[in-house]
Amino acid sequence: GIQVEQSPPDLILQEGANSTLRCNFSDSVNNLQWFHQNPWGQLINLFYIPSGTKQNGRLSATTVATERYSLLYISSSQTTDSGVYFCAVETGGTSYGKLTFGQGTILTVHP
């Protein structure tokens, strides 16, 4: 099956710093999503981004499907950005929306 690798595995920042999280995948995909799991365990959608670039406030994401990677940018980080960031992909065929998740990047933002 498809492999999804995220880097770095851990990231520690001071409040106000910028960061880039990367997601590499081993095959072509129909769909790519970024999620944030907050310290309370809730999984929240950030972006649905099979290709191109999207922005939402301080967060933006870019997926280059032909080169099989996606990037999540966090600017002016805040302590509330802490948690785990997951990339998940849906491959071709009749998958009915089945997602394969990466192992996540653990982000800690210190005040």
Add this chain to the structure above:
Amino acid sequence: DAGVIQSPRHEVTEMGQEVTLRCKPISGHNSLFWYRQTMMRGLELLIYFNNNVPIDDSGMPEDRFSAKMPNASFSTLKIQPSEPRDSAVYFCASSFFGQGGTDTQYFGPGTRLTVL
């Protein structure tokens, strides 16, 4: 919309007991997914349904686990008998799958299961 609803939010039970987790997907969604999350194994897909039909249950760890979706607005995941190694957070998620592909997948708040 209320989002994906799961119950109970926390469950503590003793080894050997039957556990039933419940999920109500977002109205209009036709794909439903059950995941398990542990520190050791990360987020694992257990089973998923499309239009109430189980599509792939290859992630179900063993015969002690079963899932049903009797209608478009309700699904259950049952563990019988439960074991301590089943302790985890169980998430339900839903999305819409159509001819144009898949829409965003939304997760419920999860059920934290502890088996003593």
